[in-house]
Amino acid sequence: MPKPNAVVSALPSTIPFVAPERMERESGRPFAARLGANESSFGPSPRAIEAMQRTARQDVWKYCDPEAFDLTAALARHLGIRPAEIVVGAGIDNLLGLTVRIFSEPGDAIVTSLGAYPTFNYHVNGYGRRLVTVPYRNDRADLDALAETVRRENASIVYLANPDNPMGTWHDAEAIESFAASLPGETLLLLDEAYGEMAPPSALPPLDTGRNNIVRARTFSKAYGLAGLRVGYLVGAEPICAQYHKVRDHFGVNIMAQSAALAALSDCEWLASVLAKVASARERIASIAKESGLAALPSAANFVTIDCGQDGDFAMGVLKALDARSVFIRKPMAPGLDRCIRVSCGLQQELDLFETALPEALAAAGRSRR
Amino acid sequence: MPKPNAVVSALPSTIPFVAPERMERESGRPFAARLGANESSFGPSPRAIEAMQRTARQDVWKYCDPEAFDLTAALARHLGIRPAEIVVGAGIDNLLGLTVRIFSEPGDAIVTSLGAYPTFNYHVNGYGRRLVTVPYRNDRADLDALAETVRRENASIVYLANPDNPMGTWHDAEAIESFAASLPGETLLLLDEAYGEMAPPSALPPLDTGRNNIVRARTFSKAYGLAGLRVGYLVGAEPICAQYHKVRDHFGVNIMAQSAALAALSDCEWLASVLAKVASARERIASIAKESGLAALPSAANFVTIDCGQDGDFAMGVLKALDARSVFIRKPMAPGLDRCIRVSCGLQQELDLFETALPEALAAAGRSRR
Structure with missing residues (x-):
């Protein structure tokens, strides 16, 4: 064999x-x-349902746009950033795997909270990286201990979900920003904001795509009600985002996901x-x-x-x-x-x-x- | 950075x-x-369109079944094999990438025909493997030269599309079987049958999942008219298929793809x-x-x-x-x-x-x- x-x-x-x-x-x-x-x-939004029904009748036989051009452009407008600062993927799971693959080497330490999102750990192990975990403190991610562990382990990536899953707790934007600023420049902060739309605005730092050491993950699976379709996106600095396009599955975001997410985004x-x-x-x-x-x-x-x-x-x-x-x-x-x-x-x-x-x-x- | x-x-x-x-x-x-x-x-089949419309109205907010249980079971019945001999993926592209990742090491030689499917080459390069190409002969994949190159390079994987893309030509089942038999036991034959449904039956070897060194890739993108949804599958021996489940994106095959493919498969x-x-x-x-x-x-x-x-x-x-x-x-x-x-x-x-x-x-x- x-x-x-x-x-x-x-x-x-x-x-x-x-x-x-x-x-x-x-x-x-x-x-x-x-x-x-x-x-x-x-x-999901009735507009998204309508978009899926139309796509089912008209366009599903076509390959999807490998650039997810329309969706990326709409997200860029929605977020007030440039399309080159967005990477659309087949759900956050897919983007977590790519992030591990792209921003670390085999054997590198990667830090997360003990008991945080298992699929991130699955990818860390799947790519032969070394998972280092930090216990929660008072049911919240322990930012000080995470930063200290990153420094001690010389970690390539640190994963933080804010709001947190499975605890639902969160840190406010200032705490997240201090945490990011306290990290070594060569460590990537992978900030999972899957639940961002449900959080108080004070929990989300402003989108600063000038920073090279943060990528933020968002999704249409939660507030937008499209979990089955698999569509999420990363927001980050252009040179960070550019790396994903070198290895991602170019036709990986299906045509239903693209059309439904586009329609969902328009329905405030x-x-x-x-x-x-x-x-x-x-x-x-x-x-x-x-x-x-x-x-x-x-x-x-x-x-x-x-x-x-x-x-x-x-x-x-x-x-x-x-x-x-x-x-x-x-x-x-x-x-x-x-x-x-x-x-x-x-x-x-x-x-x-x-x-x-x-x-x-x-x-x-x-x-x-x- | x-x-x-x-x-x-x-x-x-x-x-x-x-x-x-x-x-x-x-x-x-x-x-x-x-x-x-x-x-x-x-x-696609009107049944597939109906399935998508129903999924859009009812189930799209749910995560897809990570085991694609119903689709895998239906494929197993359709093909007369066991579910454990099938791996459903987000299109053949996704399964090609996984195959490279799973069945080779960085730097390994991987053999294909010069001018064959570019996305396979993209994954070989993307995982840092060494692409070795063999020219076509008379507009067909040159089986003898492919086998010889595999032996010379000690290749982990050899990719063969039958029928071929971009030439549309094919070898008959006997030639494919002799080719497979001529390969070293440690080399995996990745037989891409994306166009299999359109080929004369004589081009497709019987499904012999007792052989450990072949995986065959098939898709709902071509004859079934569902390219936009991203759904394909591999057929292979159980110990080969088992490796994919260790690293694949478990929620990677979206719910529309699963329901539409299931309906499409039923509409002979x-x-x-x-x-x-x-x-x-x-x-x-x-x-x-x-x-x-x-x-x-x-x-x-x-x-x-x-x-x-x-x-x-x-x-x-x-x-x-x-x-x-x-x-x-x-x-x-x-x-x-x-x-x-x-x-x-x-x-x-x-x-x-x-x-x-x-x-x-x-x-x-x-x-x-x-």
């Missing part, structure tokens, strides 16, 4: 996430509330209505938690992380008991964070189901008496 | 293909006949009708060539390669003159092949335009008197 590459050969067979579809296949029972993947149950009213629904669902999830005597963490994302008040095993028991009640959620897994469960903002009827199931699940998981 | 990876840093800024969309933007003039990208102007009648249209368009293109005194090469694909009877400059002049007449085609570029132009099968009205434009283009390109 042909020998696999040494890096690949050494890798385990893993999947960063077990999908709800697999869980449904295995249980033989569909979820009644899909509150685990931080998708937008509110769906829909976005505003979704953001209002997200804000209201966050409040409702927090209040459901409170009814059961649990504390919800503050969230700047489209999910709420709930402290179940005991250890990781208990929180896992709650998750499983919710699963048994057809409510799909996820939970943080790292020590310290694992006492929590993570519940995505969803439709009224999904939250109704969660409201009914949570007290039962807490009891089923053997909640300690208080 | 953070230092790009040494391999990436050394790469030029290239695009494997300049897209027709860019040509249209630059000329300010849309093409009236899109006959250059070997797409299917005949479009539509496929048969497209194949009939392709066969008839091939004949028509050959006959248009003949009217102008040019010879069409035999084709087992959804395009016809035409020998313009002079040198590469002349054929390029013909291409440009067709372009000026709003007819988009492409042409082979390698020495010896570059005397040809390549015309995709298209709709009646597109071929009408080509029929009118070709004699004018030959004259404009300064055709020699005979």
